[in-house]
Amino acid sequence: MSVKLSLANLDALPANVGRPGYARADLSAGILHFGVGNFHRAHQAMYLDTLMSAGKARDWALVGAGVFEGEKKGRAVLQAQDWLTTLVEQEADRSEARVLGSMIDFIKPADAPAIIARMAQDDIRIVSMTITEGGYFLDSSDRFDPTHPAMVADAANPGTPVTVFGMILEGLRARRDAGLPPFTVMCCDNIPHNGVVTRNTLTGLARMSDPAFADWIVANVSFPNAMVDRITPATTDRERKILADDFGVQDGWPVFCEGFTQWVLEDDFPLGRPPFEDAGVQFVPDVAPFELMKLRILNGGHATIAYPAGLMDIHFVHEAMENDLVRAFLRKLEETEIMPNVPPVPDTDLNDYFDLIERRFSNPKIGDTVRRLCLDGSNRQxxxxxxxxxDALKGDGPVEGLALESALWCRYCAGTTDSGAVIEPNDPNWDALVPVALAARERPQAWLEQKAIYGDLGDDARFAEPFARWLGMLWDKGTAATLRTYLGDG
Incomplete structure (x- = not known):
């Protein structure tokens, strides 16, 4: 018989389930976080729970926030269990469950006045966010896009914002007007130089309606860069059932993740911060080398296995790694084209790092799906x-594997797998991508003419020629035969 998760039932949980080493009444707020999804709860919320259970950071509890109506469903689930989350860490040889209690409130999503008022209170010293890579309103050059309709709307109506950035601006404005120091804005998304990008989007929006306020933000608000890493798939009935059957806990929105976690952070918090280093966070003067390594080797590796696996109807990531062709494609591309274009990282051996990545991708218990890795390619590629x-072209290095990866993504966006199965829409721009991918079957250059993705790279024959060759082979012979050719086996 499983136990429904709630504060009242904590003591009734099975002995093999960890629970907070503190009372909820001992906590007070310090951080407001936008984007209370699985990654946030497996990462920042977990680090805070670890500190709180050790008697630290109890004045840094989390207040959740969101800007989309769809987030109300998740909020309702968490509210029904007193904002508690069960975190299940899974490795091939172990599974461990613990209840996290580091979030103490979750403001009703899309309630801009309430969210702004909460940010304006002096106990909030950090505002953090996980809003996905596509949520920063960037153009094809990764610069702030002032023409985006959401930014135009918030700039025209700054007092009634609907975006994260519009709400943060109003929270900062309220603090400035009240004579309170500004909170630190901490990005936890997978974006190069994520603190800089967050600052540029926030000040870019401010400059559209109040240039003086934008200058004040530049002079007074801190945006530390960070690199975050933990494989955290979406929650389905599969995870809820495993939790109930194996651990005896009923949780409407548990989080399953791998055992590995990493957070590299720059120490720039004028109003203070939790002692994250005591929970394993690595503070460095410059995050850039770590984030570049992760973005290219891990995230680039995810893209490398995603599209061939998707085209071959493979469901789970660990099943993709069990496929000899996919696994060999990943290793060859990483060793010959990706890792040679990753600069040295302090105290890190890139070959060891890739070996770790390969083991993480192969974890059979995570249940991460190939479809999730294929998601949002127009923003991730x-x-x-x-x-x-x-960088490979600039250094006159090989690009055959990268061209094949690009061709695989194009072929995936045509909307059918090699078996003819329909691929359901899997990108915010899916309706625009599909006709271009279909046109590229006859004229490959059509795909590379997407300047928002490739810029001028499509004009370089060193990339365009192998891309066209691989795309033609994918259509004519299929994914498996094409991978064998690339690997030298066919």
Whole structure:
């Protein structure tokens, strides 16, 4: 018989389930976080829970926030269990469950006045966010896009914002007007130089309606860069059932993740911060080498296995790694084209790092899906693949594997797998991508003419020629035969 998760039932949980080493009444707020999804709860919320259980950071509890109506469903689930989350860490040889209690409130999503008022209170010293790579309103050059309709709307109506950045601006404005120091804005998304990007989007929006306020933000608000890493798949009935059957806990929205976690952070918090280093966070003067390594080797590696696996109807990531062709494609591309374009990282051996990545991708218990890795390629390819491709061409290095990866993504966006199965829409721009991918079957250059993704790279024959060749082979012979050719086996 499983136990329904709630504060009242904590003591009734099975003995093999960890629980907070503190009372909820001992906590007070310090951080407001936008984007209370699985990654946030497996990462920042977990680090805070670890500190709180050790008697630290109890005045840094989390207040959740969101800007989309769809987030109300998750909030309702968490509210029904007193904001508690069960975190299940899974490795091939172990599974461990613990209840996290580091979040103490979750403001009703899309309630801008309430969210702004909460940010304006002096106990909130950090505002953090996980809003996905596509949520920063960037153009094809990764610069702030002032023409985006959401930014135009918030700039025209700054007092009634609907975006994260519009709400943060109003929270900062309220603090400035009240004579309170500004909170630190901490990005936890997988974006190169994520603190800088967050600052540029926030000040870019401010400058559209109040240039003086934008200057004040530049002079007074801190945006530390960070690199975050933990494989955290979406929650389905599969995870809820495993939790109930194996651990005896009923949780409407548990989080399953791998055992590995990493957080590299710059120490720039004028109003203070939790002692994250005591929970394993690595503070460094410059995050850039770590984030570049992760974005290219891990995120680029995810893209490398995603599209061939998707085209071959493979469901789970660990099943993709069990496929000899996919696994060999990943290793060859990493060793010959990706890792040679990753600069040295302090105290890190890139070959050891890739070996770790390979083991993490192969974890049979995570249940991460290939479809999740294929998601949002129009935003992810320009961040995880195209920069490596650009550097390889600049250094006159090989790009056959990167061209094949790009061709695999194009073939996936045509909307059917090799078996003819329909691929359901899997990108915010899916309706625009599909006709271009279908046109590229006859004229491959059509795909590379997407300047928002490739810029001028499509004009470089060193990339365009192998891309066209691989794409033609994918259509004519299929994914498996094409991978064998690349690997020298066919």
């Amino acid at each position: 320009p961040k995880f693949i195209v920069p490596t491709l650009r």
